[in-house]
Amino acid sequence: MKVKLFVLILVGVSILSAQTPTAEEIVDRVTAIMSPENSYSKGSQTIITSSGKERVFEFESWAAEKGKSSMTRYTKPAAIRGQAFLMLNNADDIWSYFPRTKRVRKLASHAKKQKMQGSDFTYEDMGGGDVFQKKFKSTILSEETKDGDLAWKIQMIGIPDKDPPHPKIIMWVRQSDYYPVALDYYDGKDFNTKSLVLSDIQVIESFPTAMTMVMTDNKERSSTTMKTLEITYAWKPTKGFFSERNLKK
């Protein structure tokens, strides 16, 4: 009887461990899904401040090497038309280009915390790659339903000597396809400073893609909605695409 019980427990544990991946495995899958090899997209960014004032921006964006290299160029509004940002090494190196002065400027790492065009997204938020894997220690907090989908609630604690972009992030990952549907960002005082919600998730060229992302600043009560207007993962960069030369085009 004892042997049977032991075998049952062993089988049960094995099945459970096969069905429930570890937090690290979930984060690995999230990183893989969120980092296709290459992409080209057109998008819009609508900022709504706490007083309800609205500003709309449009941009083109290119990414390669699973988000390690990326470039964004604003096409609207007229005042910033042509402003562009080149981010290499997962946004560790950023160059900005201002067409009015025809000047390219290398930004130091502190600039990563600056808001992009006054939005609730920082340059750091836009950097892709393996930040979640390398700069955070992850654990599964619970399983819960998020917007009708069963999701894992993952806690990611920044590893101090890896210079994490946030001290703590709580991420909800949809179990059906390992796509993140919401992230809460916390500061050093454990205050939930910003929240990101990903919605209208469509499968584009085999990759699940959030066509709408809303970042809310819980301190300033402002929000920024980023909409994907057009996207392809079939785009491939030409030699030297992610360079200062192309930034100025």
Next chain:
Amino acid sequence: MKHWGTLLLLPGLLLAQPEFFGYFESEASTLQIGTSNYNYGFNKFRLDVEARPNDHILIGANLTAQQYWGQTTWNMLDFIPEEIWSPYFFPDPLSSSSYFDPTFPITIPDTLFLDNVYMKVSLSNLDITIGRQQISNGVGYAWNPTDIFNFKSLLDPSYEQTGIEGLRFDYPLAYTASVSVFIQPEQEWERSAKQGWLKVNLGSFDLELTKASHIWGHPTFFSGPYLQRRSLLGASVVGEILGFGTWFEGSSFQTDDPLATGGDEEWQEYLVGLDYTFENSLYILGEYLHNDLGVAKKSDLTLWDYLGALDGSSHSLMQDYAFFYAMHPTFDYVTLSAIAFANFNDNSGAFSPIVDWNIFQDTNLSLQGSFFWGDDNTEFGLQDWGLILNATSSF
């Protein structure tokens, strides 16, 4: 000959389905100097046109119309201490404190001109830009010791520069390195300005080496500019140290004709700067400039030095300066910022707070005050205060 680029490029621009954009800018200013107050301003309309007939060609032009109002004729002597210019004017025998005709008038006329007109040809490994184009050199914010073409205003260092007639070649060596050459042609090759750059990315630092030769024109009081041949060897580096954005830009100049440089055949000019963004979005920037060619002691200043500084043909009047800038997006679409700069050699300077309001999408309204300090016979202390109201709307 000066407008060969315009003649060459305009037909192509008009034929290639151009995009139109630009801005309208209106500015009203008041400036107090001693007991005199000056009101002046301008209305500016800039139309940018860009056309891409194919993937390899970009044709661009900027048509600028600028109309001035209020004080449009300035007496340059108002910006120079009396003790500097008085030896050049005969005293009025009827009065011990006034002179016969103490004026050096400069009139700013209304303008309508093509600021830039250029064609950029992009080949697989070479970009060639022909025509009148902006050349923005260096990593410094307030000053650029490696820039032989432009002059910046300390009250608005990031304002766009006017175009330079020339021919530019950019050749990428690798993802992170490039060589560029710019030639500003004159009637004789020897008189043409030439500058070359080698830019390399080394880890988190960008390094640039530059070499240039040009004819430098120093304004004179009674005749045309005095021309001096100069060569420059310069370097700049920008990166990060201890979390601060850090940069250096320096040049070593040489001339065979030292008359216009007080006998100096060689001199150096360099700048160091740093910036930082705090978690609360407060951005700060500081720069220090040393210019050997500037004058070290106030008592050694001459009219010649002042004319060079006011004309923009020298990067600074004296030797040692500091510049500070702080900016914070304080309210919804309202940015508060402040500029301060100081001349360490004559202990003068200015503090300039700025309120910038993005009142509508594409429309900004800004108010900038300027409060100058220092003795009345110093570079900045000569002025008392100023106010600038600016409205800009882009389309």
